[in-house]
Amino acid sequence: GAVVSQHPSRVICKSGTSVKIECRSLDFQATTMFWYRQFPKQSLMLMATSNEGSKATYEQGVEKDKFLINHASLTLSTLTVTSAHPEDSSFYICSLSRGSYNEQFFGPGTRLTVL
Amino acid sequence: QQQVKQSPQSLIVQKGGISIINCAYENTAFDYFPWYQQFPGKGPALLIAIRPDVSEKKEGRFTISFNKSAKQFSLHIMDSQPGDSATYFCAASTTNFGNEKLTFGTGTRLTIIP
Numbered sequence: 001g002a003v004v005s006q007h008p009s010r011v012i013c014k015s016g017t018s019v020k021i022e023c024r025s026l027d028f029q030a031t032t033m034f035w036y037r038q039f040p041k042q043s044l045m046l047m048a049t050s051n052e053g054s055k056a057t058y059e060q061g062v063e064k065d066k067f068l069i070n071h072a073s074l075t076l077s078t079l080t081v082t083s084a085h086p087e088d089s090s091f092y093i094c095s096l097s098r099g100s101y102n103e104q105f106f107g108p109g110t111r112l113t114v115l
Numbered sequence: 116q117q118q119v120k121q122s123p124q125s126l127i128v129q130k131g132g133i134s135i136i137n138c139a140y141e142n143t144a145f146d147y148f149p150w151y152q153q154f155p156g157k158g159p160a161l162l163i164a165i166r167p168d169v170s171e172k173k174e175g176r177f178t179i180s181f182n183k184s185a186k187q188f189s190l191h192i193m194d195s196q197p198g199d200s201a202t203y204f205c206a207a208s209t210t211n212f213g214n215e216k217l218t219f220g221t222g223t224r225l226t227i228i229p
Contacts, residue, residue, distance in 0.1 A: 004158075006158075032215075034216070034217075041222075041224075042221075042222070043204060043219045043220065043221050043222050044204070044217075044219050046216060046217070049216065091156075093158045095158075097215050102147070102208070102210050102215035103149065103161060103164065104149070104161070104208075104215075104217055105161060106151075106158035106159045106160070106161075108157055108158045109156070109157065109158045111156070
Protein backbone atom coordinates (compact mmCIF):
# COMPACT_ATOMS: atom_id res chain seq x y z
CA GLY A 1 0.00 0.00 0.00
CA ALA A 2 0.88 3.65 -0.21
CA VAL A 3 2.75 5.39 2.58
CA VAL A 4 0.97 8.48 3.80
CA SER A 5 2.19 10.77 6.55
CA GLN A 6 0.50 13.58 8.42
CA HIS A 7 1.93 16.40 10.45
CA PRO A 8 1.37 17.25 13.19
CA SER A 9 -0.03 14.14 14.86
CA ARG A 10 -1.53 16.23 17.64
CA VAL A 11 -2.23 19.93 18.00
CA ILE A 12 -3.83 21.97 20.73
CA CYS A 13 -4.75 25.54 19.98
CA LYS A 14 -6.74 28.41 21.36
CA SER A 15 -10.12 29.32 19.98
CA GLY A 16 -9.85 31.75 17.08
CA THR A 17 -6.46 30.62 15.81
CA SER A 18 -5.78 28.83 12.55
CA VAL A 19 -4.19 25.42 12.28
CA LYS A 20 -2.52 23.85 9.27
CA ILE A 21 -2.35 20.08 8.81
CA GLU A 22 -0.05 18.55 6.22
CA CYS A 23 -0.63 15.32 4.36
CA ARG A 24 2.24 13.83 2.41
CA SER A 25 2.45 10.94 0.02
CA LEU A 26 5.87 9.42 0.59
CA ASP A 27 6.06 6.93 -2.25
CA PHE A 28 3.46 7.91 -4.80
CA GLN A 29 2.46 10.95 -6.81
CA ALA A 30 -1.16 11.52 -5.93
CA THR A 31 -3.29 13.72 -8.12
CA THR A 32 -6.17 13.24 -5.73
CA MET A 33 -6.22 13.22 -1.95
CA PHE A 34 -9.14 13.12 0.41
CA TRP A 35 -9.74 14.77 3.76
CA TYR A 36 -11.94 13.21 6.41
CA ARG A 37 -12.93 14.08 9.93
CA GLN A 38 -13.88 11.58 12.58
CA PHE A 39 -15.58 12.33 15.88
CA PRO A 40 -15.07 9.92 18.80
CA LYS A 41 -16.68 6.53 18.27
CA GLN A 42 -18.08 7.60 14.92
CA SER A 43 -17.39 6.81 11.31
CA LEU A 44 -15.29 8.79 8.89
CA MET A 45 -16.98 11.68 7.16
CA LEU A 46 -15.53 12.92 3.89
CA MET A 47 -14.94 16.64 3.99
CA ALA A 48 -13.40 17.32 0.61
CA THR A 49 -11.53 15.93 -2.34
CA SER A 50 -8.23 17.65 -2.96
CA ASN A 51 -7.10 17.88 -6.57
CA GLU A 52 -3.55 18.80 -7.49
CA GLY A 53 -3.40 22.12 -9.26
CA SER A 54 -7.08 22.91 -8.95
CA LYS A 55 -9.68 23.82 -6.39
CA ALA A 56 -10.84 21.26 -3.90
CA THR A 57 -14.31 19.78 -4.11
CA TYR A 58 -16.17 20.10 -0.83
CA GLU A 59 -18.92 17.85 0.47
CA GLN A 60 -22.29 19.29 1.24
CA GLY A 61 -22.33 21.11 4.56
CA VAL A 62 -18.55 21.66 4.74
CA GLU A 63 -17.58 25.32 4.79
CA LYS A 64 -14.89 25.86 2.18
CA ASP A 65 -13.87 29.19 3.69
CA LYS A 66 -13.32 27.58 7.06
CA PHE A 67 -11.50 24.48 5.88
CA LEU A 68 -8.98 25.66 3.32
CA ILE A 69 -7.39 22.96 1.21
CA ASN A 70 -4.31 23.43 -0.92
CA HIS A 71 -2.91 20.62 -3.05
CA ALA A 72 0.18 22.37 -4.28
CA SER A 73 2.14 19.34 -5.45
CA LEU A 74 1.64 15.69 -6.26
CA THR A 75 2.92 14.70 -2.83
CA LEU A 76 1.50 17.36 -0.51
CA SER A 77 -1.97 18.49 0.44
CA THR A 78 -2.70 20.83 3.33
CA LEU A 79 -5.86 21.46 5.32
CA THR A 80 -6.08 24.72 7.22
CA VAL A 81 -8.76 25.09 9.84
CA THR A 82 -9.33 28.83 10.05
CA SER A 83 -10.56 30.56 13.18
CA ALA A 84 -10.88 27.25 14.96
CA HIS A 85 -13.53 26.77 17.62
CA PRO A 86 -14.05 23.98 20.16
CA GLU A 87 -16.61 22.29 17.92
CA ASP A 88 -13.84 21.84 15.33
CA SER A 89 -12.02 19.53 17.73
CA SER A 90 -11.82 16.22 15.93
CA PHE A 91 -9.58 13.63 14.34
CA TYR A 92 -8.61 14.72 10.83
CA ILE A 93 -7.40 12.06 8.43
CA CYS A 94 -6.19 12.30 4.86
CA SER A 95 -6.04 9.58 2.25
CA LEU A 96 -4.97 9.06 -1.31
CA SER A 97 -6.14 6.64 -3.92
CA ARG A 98 -3.97 4.52 -6.12
CA GLY A 99 -4.06 1.31 -8.05
CA SER A 100 -6.39 -0.04 -10.68
CA TYR A 101 -9.28 -0.12 -8.22
CA ASN A 102 -8.49 3.27 -6.69
CA GLU A 103 -7.76 1.74 -3.30
CA GLN A 104 -7.61 4.42 -0.64
CA PHE A 105 -4.75 4.49 1.83
CA PHE A 106 -5.02 6.61 4.92
CA GLY A 107 -2.59 8.69 6.90
CA PRO A 108 -2.15 8.26 10.65
CA GLY A 109 -4.46 11.16 11.46
CA THR A 110 -4.16 14.46 13.31
CA ARG A 111 -5.90 15.02 16.62
CA LEU A 112 -7.02 18.66 16.86
CA THR A 113 -8.12 20.05 20.20
CA VAL A 114 -9.41 23.60 20.32
CA LEU A 115 -9.58 25.14 23.76
CA GLN B 116 -29.02 5.62 -1.86
CA GLN B 117 -25.46 6.37 -0.87
CA GLN B 118 -25.72 4.70 2.52
CA VAL B 119 -23.85 1.64 3.66
CA LYS B 120 -25.47 -0.01 6.66
CA GLN B 121 -23.22 -1.95 9.01
CA SER B 122 -24.02 -4.31 11.86
CA PRO B 123 -23.51 -5.07 14.65
CA GLN B 124 -22.35 -1.88 16.32
CA SER B 125 -20.25 -3.86 18.75
CA LEU B 126 -19.21 -7.47 18.94
CA ILE B 127 -17.53 -9.60 21.59
CA VAL B 128 -15.98 -12.87 20.49
CA GLN B 129 -13.98 -15.42 22.37
CA LYS B 130 -10.41 -16.05 21.31
CA GLY B 131 -10.30 -18.63 18.56
CA GLY B 132 -13.87 -17.96 17.48
CA ILE B 133 -15.23 -16.50 14.26
CA SER B 134 -16.07 -12.81 14.10
CA ILE B 135 -18.70 -11.83 11.53
CA ILE B 136 -19.58 -8.28 10.53
CA ASN B 137 -22.24 -7.50 7.97
CA CYS B 138 -22.85 -4.63 5.58
CA ALA B 139 -25.57 -3.76 3.12
CA TYR B 140 -25.66 -1.16 0.39
CA GLU B 141 -28.23 0.35 -1.94
CA ASN B 142 -26.35 1.97 -4.77
CA THR B 143 -25.94 -0.59 -7.54
CA ALA B 144 -23.19 1.55 -9.09
CA PHE B 145 -20.84 0.55 -6.28
CA ASP B 146 -18.24 -1.86 -7.60
CA TYR B 147 -15.52 -1.86 -4.98
CA PHE B 148 -16.00 -2.96 -1.38
CA PRO B 149 -13.07 -2.59 1.05
CA TRP B 150 -12.83 -3.30 4.73
CA TYR B 151 -10.72 -1.14 7.02
CA GLN B 152 -9.32 -1.85 10.45
CA GLN B 153 -8.76 1.03 12.82
CA PHE B 154 -7.00 1.03 16.17
CA PRO B 155 -7.60 3.86 18.68
CA GLY B 156 -5.81 7.04 17.70
CA LYS B 157 -4.68 5.66 14.34
CA GLY B 158 -5.81 6.05 10.77
CA PRO B 159 -7.76 3.21 9.12
CA ALA B 160 -5.73 0.50 7.45
CA LEU B 161 -6.96 -1.33 4.37
CA LEU B 162 -7.56 -4.93 5.39
CA ILE B 163 -9.14 -6.66 2.42
CA ALA B 164 -11.33 -5.67 -0.51
CA ILE B 165 -13.57 -7.32 -3.06
CA ARG B 166 -15.14 -6.54 -6.40
CA PRO B 167 -18.58 -7.87 -7.37
CA ASP B 168 -17.28 -10.26 -10.00
CA VAL B 169 -16.42 -12.77 -7.25
CA SER B 170 -18.50 -14.03 -4.35
CA GLU B 171 -15.67 -14.61 -1.90
CA LYS B 172 -12.14 -13.46 -1.25
CA LYS B 173 -9.84 -14.86 1.37
CA GLU B 174 -6.59 -13.46 2.72
CA GLY B 175 -5.18 -15.36 5.64
CA ARG B 176 -7.73 -15.38 8.44
CA PHE B 177 -9.87 -12.72 6.78
CA THR B 178 -12.61 -13.55 4.28
CA ILE B 179 -15.10 -11.32 2.49
CA SER B 180 -18.34 -12.90 1.36
CA PHE B 181 -20.27 -10.96 -1.27
CA ASN B 182 -23.90 -11.39 -2.34
CA LYS B 183 -24.58 -9.16 -5.32
CA SER B 184 -28.29 -9.93 -5.63
CA ALA B 185 -28.89 -9.14 -1.97
CA LYS B 186 -26.51 -6.18 -2.05
CA GLN B 187 -24.77 -7.44 1.04
CA PHE B 188 -21.21 -8.26 1.99
CA SER B 189 -19.61 -9.49 5.16
CA LEU B 190 -16.24 -9.85 6.83
CA HIS B 191 -15.34 -13.10 8.56
CA ILE B 192 -12.35 -13.27 10.87
CA MET B 193 -11.39 -16.83 11.58
CA ASP B 194 -9.51 -17.89 14.70
CA SER B 195 -10.01 -14.42 16.18
CA GLN B 196 -7.14 -13.15 18.31
CA PRO B 197 -6.90 -10.42 20.96
CA GLY B 198 -4.80 -8.41 18.51
CA ASP B 199 -7.82 -8.26 16.22
CA SER B 200 -9.62 -6.09 18.77
CA ALA B 201 -10.26 -2.89 16.84
CA THR B 202 -12.98 -0.99 15.03
CA TYR B 203 -13.84 -2.31 11.59
CA PHE B 204 -15.42 -0.24 8.84
CA CYS B 205 -16.90 -1.52 5.64
CA ALA B 206 -17.01 0.86 2.71
CA ALA B 207 -18.13 1.05 -0.88
CA SER B 208 -17.28 3.11 -3.90
CA THR B 209 -17.20 3.11 -7.64
CA THR B 210 -13.90 2.71 -9.41
CA ASN B 211 -14.70 5.32 -12.01
CA PHE B 212 -11.83 7.75 -12.04
CA GLY B 213 -12.88 11.02 -10.49
CA ASN B 214 -15.79 9.42 -8.67
CA GLU B 215 -14.03 7.07 -6.31
CA LYS B 216 -15.31 8.57 -3.06
CA LEU B 217 -15.69 5.99 -0.32
CA THR B 218 -18.95 5.68 1.54
CA PHE B 219 -18.29 4.21 4.97
CA GLY B 220 -20.41 2.08 7.23
CA THR B 221 -20.93 3.15 10.81
CA GLY B 222 -18.27 0.84 12.21
CA THR B 223 -18.14 -2.23 14.45
CA ARG B 224 -16.14 -2.29 17.62
CA LEU B 225 -14.76 -5.79 17.94
CA THR B 226 -13.43 -7.12 21.23
CA ILE B 227 -11.74 -10.49 21.43
CA ILE B 228 -11.74 -11.94 24.94
CA PRO B 229 -9.40 -14.69 26.19
